[in-house]
Amino acid sequence: MPVTSVDSDAEALTMTLIADFPVTPERVWAAFADPRQLERFWGPPGWPATFTSFAFEAGGRARYEMRSAGGEVARGSWRFVAIDAPRGFEVIDSFVDEDGEAIPGMPSMRMTFAFEATAEGTRMTNVTFFDSLEALEQLIAMGAVEGSTMAMNQLDAVLQGLREFAHGKGTQLEILDDQHVRITRLIDGPRELVWRAHVEPALMRQWMLGPDGWRMSVSEVDVSVGGHYRIAWEPEAGTEGEGFGFDGETLLVDEPRRIVQTEHMTGTDWPSTTNDLSLYEEDGATLVTLLIEYPDATTRDAVLSTGMVDGMEQSFERMERVVLA
Structure with missing residues (x-):
């Protein structure tokens, strides 16, 4: 992971994040x-x-918004003070x-980003300066350390390019914390078709x-927000196993980039998960990213132990061979 440290200093009223990347400062810039x-x-x-x-010039402004799987929106603004x-x-x-407009009661922070060449590539130092200890503590309580770490650890894929970063690696699993895992797979095909x-x-x-040896016996899908879906599988003749299925609700749709749905194993009292699927295309290939939120680590481990990731890889291979061929 690129991020090597995130430290807060109550006396200096700062939070400092350091990350190292195996590319030039010009590429990080x-x-x-x-x-x-x-x-x-x-x-x-x-x-x-x-x-x-995004007006990237001294005195210019940038505005952004971040949308959660549940549809909550957080908005921010950058005013560029200096550019070198x-x-x-x-x-x-x-x-x-x-x-x-600035939200009353929420702090504004001065942030500096420095990119320094190293023997291995580039060291990025990001320092956030706060006006008060209360503002520093407020941001830390909101998850600033965890959030900034996970955000910057995503930069590797951007710097290297999709094909270099993920091609040939198959379906990759990352355990982010007790409740979240991220599954990625590079699909050699256009995003529009992968979405469909x-x-x-x-x-x-x-x-x-x-x-191999299984068929989808139920496929009822409503991908509109608030719509429900139900899918199920059963073994073909000569294949051992019992049929199973999932049902859930669509929470968010941003076609063809992102869809968020709940997922519950039909006929069980297992708790639902929230599945956040996003697609990004670059150079004719599409990176599929599935962020799964579990209620707890016990449920997470139970689901992963079923061989889910191996099954997903077999399915993705079939998608490339059958749907995208």
Whole structure:
């Protein structure tokens, strides 16, 4: 992971994040100077960022919003104080409302970003300066340390490019904390078709099957917000096993980029999970990212022990072979 430390200093009223990247300062600078690259990592998992304006010049402003799986929106604004390409820049970061006005009771922070060449690549030092101890403690209580760490640890994929970062690695699992895991898979195909493969029953029945010898017996899907779905599988003749299925509700849709749904194993008292699926296309390939929120670590471990990730890899291989061929 790129982030090596995040430290707060109550006396200096600062929070300092340090991360190391195996690329030049110019490449790291480019990721921050381009809003389309920046929004791929600025929001932590589950809260992806969208920059709605970006005037990258001294005195200019940028506005962004982050939307959770449940539809909550957090908005922010940067006022660029100083820019020294490619060595760093300085902003005033504020919490704002829909009109871009600062929210009363929420702190504004001065942030500096410095990019220094090292023998291995680049060290980024991000220092946030607070006006008071109360503001520092408020941000830490809101999860600033955890959120900024998870956000910056997403920058590797942006800096290297999708194919270099993920091609040939198959389905990858990351355990983020007791309640969250992230599953990624690079699909060699366009985002529009990968999206359709995830939401259209006729296509789902061709690839979303896990190991060979199973068929999708139920595929009722409503991907509108508030709509419900039900999918189920059963073994074909000669295959051992008992049928099973899932049901849930669609919480958020941003076609063809993101869909958030609950997932519950039909006919059981197992608690539901929240599945946040996002698709990003680059150079004709699509990175599928599934962020799953479990109620607790026990449920997380029980689900992962079923061989879910191996089954997903077999399904993704089938998607490339059957749907995208």
